[in-house]
Amino acid sequence: MKIHAEMETLLRQGLANHVIARRLHTSPAKVQAARVALGLPNLALGPKGAASLEDLFSARTEPVAGGHLRWTGTVTRDGANKLRWRGGNYSAHAVAFRIRTGRDPVGRARTSCEMPRCVAPAHVSDQTERIRDNAIFNALIGGLQ
Numbered sequence: 081m082k083i084h085a086e087m088e089t090l091l092r093q094g095l096a097n098h099v100i101a102r103r104l105h106t107s108p109a110k111v112q113a114a115r116v117a118l119g120l121p122n123l124a125l126g127p128k129g130a131a132s133l134e135d136l137f138s139a140r141t142e143p144v145a146g147g148h149l150r151w152t153g154t155v156t157r158d159g160a161n162k163l164r165w166r167g168g169n170y171s172a173h174a175v176a177f178r179i180r181t182g183r184d185p186v187g188r189a190r191t192s193c194e195m196p197r198c199v200a201p202a203h204v205s206d207q208t209e210r211i212r213d214n215a216i217f218n219a220l221i222g223g224l225q
């Protein structure tokens with residue numbers, strides 16, 4: 081089966097069949113056929129199916145060696161990992177941060193490990209943590225001098 085290059089790109093970005101179909105002016109059935117031909121999994125439960133935002137987050141991630149977590153859900157044009165749940169838009173990083181800490185991030189939640197856009201809860205920090213970690217780092221470096 082010959083697959084339209086742009087369709088493959090959009091499928092690999094984790095977009096839903098109906099979104100790709102609308103964007104490329106084709107049918108969701110053709111997008112699904114391409115998804116199967118590429119061996120890509122169907123998207124996990126949508127906003128209505130997931131019992132919680134955390135469940136939806138888990139369904140849209142896959143573990144990577146080293147304790148990292150790859151985002152398999154929607155990526156916006158500006159490169160942000162996003163998920164929609166019950167009418168709300170959420171940052172995958174903010175959800176990961178909340179899973180670990182039980183609170184919303186201060187400022188932006190960002191990847192703090194070496195894997196770009198990793199969303200492992202232990203590898204995401206907020207502004208408060210970054211300021212604290214920098215202060216600890218600077219104190220340690222200062223202590224060595």
Ligand SMILES: [Zn+2]
Pocket residue numbers: 147148149193194195198199200203
């Ligand atoms: Zn990581």
